Amino acid sequence: MLFAFSVAPATTDDPDGSVSAAVADAIRVVRESGVPYRLDSMFTTLEGEWDECMPVIKAACDAVAKKSPRVSLVVKADLRPGVTDQLTAKVERVEQHLHES
DSSP, X not given: OEEEXXXXXXXXXXXXXXXXXXXXXHHHHHHHHTOOEEEOSSOEEEESOHHHHHHHHHHHXXXXXXXXXXXXXXXXXXXXXXXXXXXXXHHHHHHHHHHHO
């Protein structure tokens, strides 16, 4: 299963509005969890089961909450029990189609 999530403070004291320091705290939690993940500019995608991914997402929110009293969270899930190694395989399948045309 894949869980794509975006977590950020809804408020910031940074003069330019940046939320990167709080997001870095959230990613630190993800890295320390040991759950396979991929980071991009808008989302972090975890691969694993409900019971291992949801606590990581909650802990990432808790890390952001230390910087802001209000936290924004978006989660999207691809629930395919028994299917693994999709962090890269899904992208590879799309790339294959692009090279065929």
